[in-house]
Amino acid sequence: MGRLHRLTEQGFIDLVRSLAGGTRSSRGPRFRPVLGIGDDAAILPSSGRLQTLLTTDFLAEGVHFRTAWSPGFLLGRKALAVNLSDIAAMGGVPRACVMSAGFPARLRPGYARDVARGFADRARRHGVVLVGGDTGRARALFLNVALLGAVEPGRAVRRSGARAGDGLYVTGALGASAAGLRLLGRGVRAGQGRTRGAFAPALRAHLDPEPRVVAGRLLGLTGLAAAMIDLSDGLWHDLPRLCAASGTGAVVEEAAVPVSPAAHAVLGRTGARRAAIAGGEDYELLFAARSGLEAQVAHLARRIRLPMSRIGQIVPRRRGVRLLTRSGRYVPFADLAGGFRHFPADA
C-alpha cells in the first residue's frame, strides 16, 4: 500500500513523463509544449493558423475492462489508443494530452506501473506529449484521457460530409476484437502458451488495438474521405451515426465486408461474419469517398499497406441504412440483432 500510494498519488504522471520523455517519435520530432507537467495547467504554443481538435474517452474497470483480463501495459496503451482513434477519424495530428487515473486501494502497485509504461509507450510512438494529469484514489480503476490534435483549417473530416452516390469504405478487417473478448470470457489470457497461435491476433485486437492515425491523416489531407468515423462501437452502431450526421442512408454489401481471419478462427464463419458487423472496438476507420475515387483509395491503401475495402455506398436518406445479405435480401440495420455490448457493469 505504501509503494502504491507513493506511485499513484504523486508519481504516476511523473513516471509516464520519465518513460516517454527524452525520446523522439519515429514520425519526426515531438510536439513541444511551452510548459508541461508540474504547474496548475500546461501551456501549449500558439497553433498559428491550425485548428485544434479535442476529444476525451475513458476506460472504467468492470465496464470496459477487467484487470484480470488486461495486462496493465496493454491497458495503458489502449487508454491512449481509443483517443488517438478519434483524432485519426478527424484527419488530425495528435499532439498533447492530459490523463486522469483513479486507483482503488486494492490495486497491485506493479499494475499501475505497467499502465504508466504502456501509456508512455503509446505516446512515444505517436509523438504525443503528456502535459498534465490528475491521479488519486477511486473505488474502481478508471483511466481518462483528453487528447488535443491539430488540423489545417477546413481539413477536418466530419461525420457529416457524405452524400448519396459516395462509396463506403473500411480500413483493415473487422470482428477480431469481438473474437478476442469472447476468448477472454472463455478464460484464455494474453501471453499464455496457446495464445501464441491463432488466438493471439484476436486477443491483441481487443486488448491492444492499433489506431489508424496515419491512414486517417492521409485520408484527410488528400481530401479522399468526405466523411469519416472510427468503429469504436461497431459498424452496426457507427454507420447509422455517420448517416444521421450526413442526412443520408447507406447500403452495405455483406459479402464485401472484410472479416478478420482471427475472428474466423475463433468464432467460426457465421460468428465471424456477425462480429464483423455487430462487434465493436475494432477501431478501424469507416469513411465515404466520392464516386470515381476508387482507384485513388486503392492507391493510398497500397502505399501505407493497410487494406481499404469498399463495402457499399451512401444512398438517399429515405432508403435507410440497410444490409444487402449474401442471399440478396435487404435488411434494415435497425432489424439486425444487437451490436456490441460492454461487459455488464457488476457494480
Add this chain to the structure above:
Amino acid sequence: MGRLHRLTEQGFIDLVRSLAGGTRSSRGPRFRPVLGIGDDAAILPSSGRLQTLLTTDFLAEGVHFRTAWSPGFLLGRKALAVNLSDIAAMGGVPRACVMSAGFPARLRPGYARDVARGFADRARRHGVVLVGGDTGRARALFLNVALLGAVEPGRAVRRSGARAGDGLYVTGALGASAAGLRLLGRGVRAGQGRTRGAFAPALRAHLDPEPRVVAGRLLGLTGLAAAMIDLSDGLWHDLPRLCAASGTGAVVEEAAVPVSPAAHAVLGRTGARRAAIAGGEDYELLFAARSGLEAQVAHLARRIRLPMSRIGQIVPRRRGVRLLTRSGRYVPFADLAGGFRHFPADA
C-alpha cells in the same frame, strides 16, 4: 434504470449542451467552437497568437465527495469549478472543455440530471463551452473535466516566478471549506433549516467553491503576480509547491493569514486558525508579487471587491518554508501537523 440508462449513456452530454446552449455569459459572448459535440472530436478555431492552457481534474465518489453529502447540482458546478481554478491560477481565460462521467447503475436518475444542470450553470457563468464528452457505466460515480484556456504569449503566471523579497498574498479567507467538511461529517446537510445560519457559508465553501477566475486573470494581465498557485490542497501543501518551483523559501506570518469567519463559527478560534493553514479545497489564489507593489495589489483588490491579504514573504531557499507563529516562533511547514486529507477511500 431505463430512464437513467437513456440519460447517462446517450443524453447526459446533450442535456448539458441544451442547458448551457443559447445563452450568453455575463462576461461577453461565449467562445465559439468550429464544431462542438457530436463528432469524433471537437474542432476549435485557430488561437491566432494566443497560447493554449490545458488542465484536468476529477472528482471521485467516496474520495472527493459522497452523493449523500453533495447535492448533484453543486457537484456538477464543483466538477468544473476545480478546473476553472487551475486556469485562474495561470492567469488565463477559460474557453472550452470536455467532460467524462462514469455512472454507477444504482445512481438516481435525478441526481445525474442535477449534475448536468449544475455543470451547465457553471459553464454558462464563465462563458465556457462544453465541446464533447464521454459517458458510460462505472462502478462508482466519477466526473472528469479537461479544460482549455487561452493566454497571451508569455503572460501565463507560473508557479516558478517568485524570488526572494517578493510579498506573499492570498485572496479571500481560508478554512471555510474544511469547516464545511467537518459539518458534513457531523450530519449537517446543505439546504437543511439550520444551515441557513452560520453554517451555510462553510457548507457552500466546501460544496460549491467559487473559482477566482477574474482575480487570476487580472493578476496575470497586470503583471502583478510573479508566481501563482491555487489553494486546492491548502496552504500547507501548496506553498511548498510554489517555493519548490521557484527555488525559494517563504515565511508566513500566522497572524496575517485571513481566517474565514465561517471557519471560526464552526471550528472555534484554534480550529479555524489551523484549518486556514492546513485545510484544503478553499480554491483561493496564493501569489507572489514584487516588493513595492503592495499598494497596487490593494487597489486591484478593492476594484474587484475581493480581499487580497499579504501573509508573508518569499525568502531564499536555504531558509526553508516556515510559519512565524503568533508567539514569535519559526516552525518549518514540514513540522506542522498533517494537511488536508480526502475522505478515506472506502473501496
